[in-house]
Amino acid sequence: MAHPVIDTDECIACGVCVDACPADVLTLGDEHAEVSDGDSCVACGSCMEACPAGAITEIAED
Ligand code: SF4
Numbered sequence: 001m002a003h004p005v006i007d008t009d010e011c012i013a014c015g016v017c018v019d020a021c022p023a024d025v026l027t028l029g030d031e032h033a034e035v036s037d038g039d040s041c042v043a044c045g046s047c048m049e050a051c052p053a054g055a056i057t058e059i060a061e062d
């Protein structure tokens with residue numbers, strides 16, 4: 001199972017990754033993006049590529 005790893009200290013809560021994800025894995029919380037549906041992640045890397053803050057550090061495989 002894959003899921004993005006979000007560095008919450010670097011995240012600026014812009015929401016770009018939420019829009020970039022084709023599988024609705026991410027949602028935007030008050031202070032940072034959150035993985036709300038990790039089971040749906042297809043490990044495409046779009047969120048990591050789109051993040052302007054470099055806050056998504058890896059697509060981890062469990
Ligand atoms: S790797 Fe792809 S499917 Fe997984 S959270 Fe990022 S954009 Fe969504």
Ligand code: SF4
Nearest residue numbers: 011012014015017051
């Ligand atoms: S794109 Fe990056 S900075 Fe913006 S909400 Fe997502 S993880 Fe945070």
